[in-house]
Amino acid sequence: MPVEITSFLFSKPYGTAVVDWLLERMEELPQVLILVPTAQSGRRLRQGLAERGALLAPRVATTGTLMQVDGLAADSVEVLAWTEALESVNDWEDYKAIFPESPESDGAGWALGLAKAFVEVRKSLQENGLMVGEAARRVRVLEQDRWEQLARLEREVENHLESWGCESKSARLAAGDIEIPEGVSRVVVAGVLDLPPVLTRFFEKNEIMVNVLVPDPRVDEWGRPGLDWNENEIRWPRSGSVTLTGDPGQQATLAVAKVIEAESECDDVGLGTADEQVAAELVRSFARAGWVVHDPGASLPSSLVGWLSCWRRFLQNPGVKEVVDMLAFDQGESLVEGIRSLQVEALSSLLDSHLVRDLSDVERAHQLILDSLESTNSESKRKRLDHQLELALIAERVMADFSGLRKRFLSQGFHQGMRSLAGRIDRNDEAGLLSWLDETAGAAQEVKRPPVFWIELLLQDLGPVPEQAPDERVLDVQGWLELLHDPAKHLVVCGMNEGYVPGRSSSDTWLPESAREALGLPREKSRAARDAYLLHALLEMRSENGRVDLIVGKTSQAGDVLNPSRLLLTAKGERLGRVVEQLFAEVEPSDSGVAWSLEPHWKWNPRKKSPKERMSVTAFS
Template sequence: MDRRVFLGWDQPLLGRVVDWLWERRGEMPGMTVVVPTAQAGRRLREALAEKGPCLAPRVVTPGALLLTEEAAPPSAEVLASVEALEGVSDWSRYSAVFPMPPGQDEERGWALPLANSLMTLERSLQEAGLTLDSAARRLSKSLESDRWSELADLCRLKDAILSEWGMVGRSKALERRVTETVEGRVVMAGVPDLPDAAVRRLDGADFVCLIGAPDGESFDDYGRPVTEAWKERLMDLPENGSVGLTADPRQQAERAVALVASAATPSDQLALGSADDETAEELVRAFGRSGWTIHNPAGGAVSRVRGWLSLWRAWLGRPDVATAIDLLGMPESRALTGGMLMQRVRALSEMRDRWLVVSSADVARVEERDRARQREDEEPMAPLGSETMERLGAVRGAFIRQPFGEAMRRLLERVDPKGEWREVHDWLADMEPVIAKVRRDAAFWLDLLVAGLSEGVKDAPDGRVADVQGWLELLHEPGEHLVVCGMNEGRVPAAPVTDAWLSEGVRELLGLTTDARRAARDSYVLYALMASRQDAGRVDLLLAKSSADGDALLPSRLLLSAKGEELARRVKLLFDEVEPPDAGMKWERDWEWKVPVVEMRPRLSVTALRDYLACPLRFYLKHGVAMYGREPERVEWNARDFGNVVHIVLERWGLDEEAREFSKSEALEEWLHAELVRVVGELHGDSPPLAVRIQAEGARQRLSWFARLQACERADGWQVESVEKKFEREVDGVVLVGKVDRIDRHKDGRRRVVDYKTYNKLKDVEKDHRVGVTASTVLPPHLEGVEAVLGTNAKGKPVRWTNLQVPLYSVEFGPVDAMGYIVIGASEGQVGISLWEDFSDADRDSALACAEWVIGKVKQGVFWPPAERVEYDDFDLLGSGRVLGDMVEEVAR
């Protein structure tokens, strides 16, 4: 008896299926209607509801025919497989599968990924209703015989463990299930790829196959396209539409919008689909920019449950500051800390950025060290950070000490008080008998739990007018204007599943889906989609030359199913050169940063003047808005950290009246090295990160070179008079502040002001403060025509001020005979003293006038125009690859 019903393809399949069902609406309550995907089922239910009031049939996907209630929970099967693998003592019995014994020289936990891989293999075989045992029997005469025999033996070990737990694996349960005929009337509604296991359940059942094709087309008794007839079928391209080649997914989506707009297609007549996930997301964005709210049902959403449990699992395994910050990023963690999540994250991030704290011990040490040093105007971050780590640590400790089931229930009472994490509660209930029998640590159980949870589903937005359908769902999409994106090989037909266990030849022997079957299925789907809109409608097919990452893509083989001149024409069309998406486009900013308007404090660091001379906008962002880039993820010192450590050591040396008088380099070197060890210990404890230890060794070497230089200077008559001397001077109502690293006095009465610099190279102090100006010099726009920033050097040549630090120190601590830097460079040759020997009163007055000009501009609120380029740009990220001024709104005065 032929149970096939050919509905034709002169119109979209959904309408034909609904009409067929409606004629039998009295029978629908007893029907089970099988559709290819859940989204297709939703469309069918909506279409039936629009038809009129009726008792709807049960609408399911093919997977519902293969459900079996007696099977063990999936996580229990994985666990049994882990137990079986770890229980193998002689891997030589499985040498055909594993030439190298698994677990050898591998870290703990090796069995779980392997168990998951074997379970994936079993799930693949379930498509044909096979177990590893029955598959091995089918392959007993093939070259794969030994390999599959050993796999089957491993599976038997797993099944034996499940049996001890009173459970049965899904493959074994399904093997029995497929022998049971489906009860009731079954309607296969346009299902072109029914798995063989479902076919076996339909044997002898009351079923009918609704096929979207005219009578006489090649389909088997279960509505599947016959492979040999369809896989290489010649196919015409749409006459009432187009085939468009684009550069990438984004251009593809924009072309789709343009096609819909040019055709003036109403939303209820649009059938929009994509065989490519990247392009589907681009379609949502592109139509959104045009005012259409589009939903991509296949677009994955991050499951909050999976996300939080994954972070909790990470905290159990690595209770450090970075993991705590990640955990605090989820609102569920509020129950573990007593709230204030944002403040706690800020505190810990600040501590990581400033002190490179890694562990709870680091946080506690920083709190203790800084408790006495806390300034009144400084927000105390360390106490909150320490409290946070203590609270999270206490919850972690209690969790680990308790049995896993009990620990999870108590944890859920805190983070899920309303019981909304139903899937987690169900998992615990299903696995409770096994958890009581198997001794595993909490981390293992959490790994198993997280792996067993489903992915999140993205909710449809309010006001959506259309969905982006998947490839198979398009058969059930009724719109007259069909736009299909992603018509590339590997998308249509889908790429063969990469499986280390199942080659294409083995898949064919076992009756699993092969590349040829997929090609035949997709050939039919495309043919039917175009045929259903040939008389009334339009079909536009789009493909890309490359992915979003730039990987080259090929046209789908279905678009090349032609011969002779027609094939040549298509090759020319589908392999044509296309312009990149941004070719010929003029850049225009879509947005600009709005800089906060703040009142500048009447107090400036001397070093800040350098920033204004370089760029007024960057000066304002740094010293007005207090904006700076943080690096909490680093595990080593940055240049600032390195310089600070060296400065701290030298400051303490300068304050030690005995040590600063050392004239022998050996004694001084020993003192500096010991103090460096103390400073690093204060900052990082007894076990600093490896990178910090390496950098500390670099600082140690530099201090050795400094010791030799200092010993020579002491022998030459120079003595340290004072260190860390505060500088404070009022200029036009603004207080300039600073701190001089040291002031030296010679035994003959000369004085000099010097600053320590950890530059990698020995710099000329004068050139570090002003640069030459020639007729071809282009000044930054904010300095054009400003006489106050100009001067002349000792040779009478014009120069421009770029830094005012040392000259202004000479104003405060004068008279001095010399001033400059002690550079502690990256090599012995780059360690030395750079003095501004010929600094004059005219230079001092010029520097002071320049400072007065800068302060005047700051008081007026002049922070524009910005410089196009600066030597060190802390705000490059804000430019988004452009000049900073292009992306920032002019600062209001």
């Protein structure tokens, strides 16, 4: 089926124009699948449709979600397969191009880290539907030996997965087997400026209508800006500003000042940055100004990750220190009875007084305290020993409880043992622990690994927990790719620095820019072209009836010097000179107003006294 490009020519904000286009086809919406760049873009699009009365909503997905086919091997299972393949290598001479020296010399756990890295390489290749074997043929002139040896390892991985009854995502995408939700007759590409080649080939082969909605028609047939955008001059905002300031905190303070200066209402403001440090500062600065702002990308460390790390150490060494560490987390309290603070106090007291290491030491300390109590006649000493005895009983009980828990866990095996703990350490399955156990259960029946290994594998998949959005929030901090869908008249964009806009080039040693070009994968030039197109669109949409303030940082939170984004340096001739002078000017750091000299009453004023002229030898001490 043909691909239709629709350009809105900056007649209105892109997000508004997309909603209008969809509402003109309201009856078809249940059969429409809309592809958006991020989940936050999809949320904003659905919100816009709901506010305009679209009762029958379309299906909205990111490109990553569409490429995630059900029933395939999970990432953790693929990491396990790579680990098995690496550990089964007998002669590393066969893989000398990849490993000049045997990786086994790196110590315990060497294979798990390498396996994770190779899984990430395969994920990158999935954008063009490539297996490592096909990639080796395409980059033959670059690093033939390395890629061919990696392809040999990949075949071993695929054999392991097949023997476990699994199929890899790479193999499925290489076959072009992508599943469109049932009932979908039209796909709308809304704001995805770098549609993966594996999806474009799939759409070309299948009888499905594709509409690509873009703000500017200067794109290819799939809405992707060409590399010529790297040569285009991008005019600075007609209404608004480009301002250089200091660290992330100063950027956030300036963003608040720009909103106040423009007297913009919260409904008319769009706030965005590609720098996570600036995002956190924006939340704090706007809160001080009375606006509740939420960063959807913000997350909190998972307490389950911390507890599992302690539990892994306790399985290896059931000591007192390990139990104290576990009790520092909420999960520790849910597993054994008693008051957690008293248990920590009891164990810490015995650590200090009797240097206990494990349960047997605690039991001996308990007996020593009893013996001392029987032999003492001092009332004060008896009171002290009574308190120690009380703490010893608590310590012995909690150590016995955790030791019993450990014994049952090891006897049940990792998966069954973890399922028995799941309801207490991951209530409501917030971290997805039960789902992970289901995904790896089949492979666990075929592979014999100790519980410590499975916990290490699990920890690699447990990420931070997203922060909950406050009910009273008035603004969200948008990511760079999400700003295209923001219909706000006043746009404030922070973090306009190289490395963020455009994003950093890949540091993957397997996929340098030359290899990415040969493999048809996104590379630095294509990302820069995409971001140049996006910035041009954001500015043009608000050139007549809006305002854009771009804020450039001078330093990071750690004090590292940042450079302005190349997208702000596209001017020509004398104008470029003025731009460089403005964007590379000196900026006072945020602490420049702090007086580092001590106030008089804090200064040391030694007594003024004449020194002794004579001293006896014995006067020295």
